[in-house]
Structures are given as structure tokens and as C-alpha cells.
């Protein structure tokens with residue numbers, strides 16, 4: 585039945601579909617009455633949070649009657665020191681998702697356009713449509729490309745930039761594909777885009793990358809004031825539940841974002857946890873080392889099973905099931921393993937699998953082998 589309120593919503597919202605999150609463990613427990621579930625569906629850090637971050641949260645809990653510091657002074661100071669920028673360049677968000685939405689609210693409306701790639705992170709479409717702006721979606725690189733299949737095609741994206749384009753969203757690396765752009769090609773793109781178009785480089789997975797040709801981008805801000813870099817504490821820093829992310833940009837852009845930012849968008853537990861996590865370099869190093877070796881293991885196991893995948897630099901891998909992925913997803917649920925279908929991205933035969941702990945990945949690989957065996961000889 586159609587929703588009678590849909591016609592009352594603004595046009596961009598009428599056309600929106602809700603974001604589809606990874607299936608929560610508790611939901612699968614309720615549905616199937618099983619326990620000992622492995623969730624590899626939301627690119628979370630499988631190590632659990634940093635002990636130092638949790639200690640900071642516990643210490644801050646007793647201050648819960650107070651509003652948080654709306655300016656996020658201490659976290660911004662720590663981030664500014666880390667990145668070698670002025671604190672006035674930083675905008676804190678309730679996750680980096682929040683910053684992406686603020687960018688759309690501040691710089692887009694009905695007569696303006698945003699450019700992003702096919703298969704790009706789903707939040708760009710939501711942010712752009714909500715404010716009634718026009719999304720120009722560039723075709724991705726072909727599935728059979730030698731390098732970065734299904735990744736962003738910067739040439740195709742550049743062709744869509746017009747005088748009405750205020751934002752270009754680039755996920756580097758991208759989710760759900762795990763593809764990335766080298767410093768040289770990204771820099772050439774940013775240099776070529778008109779100064780009144782902001783280029784948002786979403787680096788949610790930056791901490792995992794060890795590729796020598798991967799650009800930090802924050803050190804380009806002096807040269808390219810229309811650049812906005814977003815980062816998050818949800819992935820390698822292991823704080824997805826607490827919702828903290830940030831943008832680094834020219835102070836003028838940060839000033840604009842702070843005008844639309846909800847005053848207390850980052851809560852006090854998140855503020856102290858993020859600061860502690862930033863200082864816990866040991867936790868970060870362990871997270872990255874485990875991810876990168878286990879990612880190789882998942883890719884090699886996929887090779888061994890004859891499954892193709894998009895080579896990834898993130899904490900997940902997009903695997904081609906070579907058939908409708910939905911029944912495979914469902915069968916894996918019955919084995920107690922939650923992965924992520926990506927039909928909503930236009931990839932109905934792929935599953936996105938987050939990299940877990942060695943034990944979790946063993947569970948996944950055993951379940952995948954069983955499910956594929958069952959499907960081949962029912």
C-alpha cells in the first residue's frame with residue numbers, strides 16, 4: 585500500500601529508499617533462534633574497541649547530565665596536531681556520514697548538481713536527493729578492467745562537472761568496491777576541477793592503506809582550497825557505535841559547515857573515546873596488520889574456490905558469486921554468518937564481506953564452501 589504521506593514529502597525525499605544497513609546480530613538471533621553468529625556485514629573493526637577508548641568512556645559516563653562540548657575543542661586540537669593543520673580546518677560529525685550530509689545541506693539545493701560514481705558509497709545519493717539537488721552519476725570502470733574494476737572513472741566524472749556542480753564525492757578507497765585512486769590521477773582531477781566546485785575525498789578507510797602511491801590529501805589543502813577530506817573513527821579506530829567522524833578543509837569551508845552543524849552533534853562519550861583511540865597507536869597498528877593479512881587470506885581463499893572478486897584495499901572484499909547472490913546470502917545466514925548483499929548498489933551477484941578476526945574468517949570460509957557445495961549438488 586502506498587504511503588499517503590509520501591506526496592507531502594519534498595520531491596527528493598519522495599524518491600528516496602531507506603539506507604539498508606548490515607543485518608544486526610540480535611535480529612538474526614531473533615529470527616532463527618541461533619547464537620554464536622559472525623557478522624561480517626558492516627566493515628566494523630573485529631578486534632573490539634581500544635581498551636584506552638573504553639576507559640575514557642567509563643570515566644566520562646558520570647558527566648552524562650552535562651551537554652557535550654559543542655566545539656569539540658580537545659578532539660579538534662588532537663586532530664589538528666595529528667594532521668598538521670589549524671583546528672579551524674576541522675569539522676566534527678556524528679560519524680563522517682553527518683559531515684557528508686552537512687556538505688549537501690550547505691552547498692546544494694534544487695538548481696545545483698553533485699557528481700559521484702556508479703557503485704559509490706550509498707550515503708552520497710541520500711545526502712544529495714534529500715536537499716533536492718540533481719545527482720550526476722558517472723559510469724564506473726568496467727567489470728573486466730585490468731585495474732580497479734568497478735572503481736571510479738575520474739575522466740567520466742570530470743565530464744559531468746558543469747557550472748552548476750558544487751560537490752564532487754570521491755570515495756578513496758570506495759565502499760562497496762574496495763577500489764582506490766592513485767595520488768597522481770586524483771591530484772590531476774582536483775587540479776582540473778573549477779575552483780567553485782568542492783571536491784570531497786571520503787577517506788573512511790585511509791588508515792588501512794599501505795600503497796606507496798596513496799595520497800593522504802590533507803597535505804594538498806593549501807594548494808587546493810576547494811578540497812574537503814573526510815575521515816572516520818568507525819573503521820580502523822573501531823568506534824562505529826559511538827559515531828564520530830570529521831572533515832578537514834579550508835577554514836572558510838569549515839565555517840560554513842559549522843553553521844549547519846547541529847550544536848551537540850558529537851556526544852561527550854564519543855569525543856573522549858575518539859581522542860583516546862587517536863592516541864592508541866598500538867591498537868591501530870594491530871587492527872591494520874590483522875586486516876591486511878586476513879584480507880589477503882580471504883582473497884586467496886576466493887581464488888581457491890574459483891570465485892572472482894574486486895581486489896580490495898579496505899577492510900572488506902566484494903566477491904562475485906557468479907549467480908544471484910541473495911540465496912547465497914540467505915544460506916549463509918542459516919550457517920550463522922552475516923555478510924552484505926549489494927543488490928541495492930546494482931550488484932545483484934556480489935556479496936560484500938568484511939574482514940573479521942582469523943577465527944571469524946575461518947567460520948565464513950567454511951560456511952561459504954558448505955553453502956556452495958549444497959547449491960551445486962542439492
Ligand SMILES: *Cc1c(COP(=O)(O)O)cnc(C)c1O
Pocket residue numbers: 627678679680681682705755757758759786788815816817818824827828829
Ligand atoms: C563507513 C563509511 C563512511 C562513514 O561512516 P561513519 O560511520 O558515518 O563515519 C563513509 N564513507 C565510506 C566510504 C564508508 O564506507
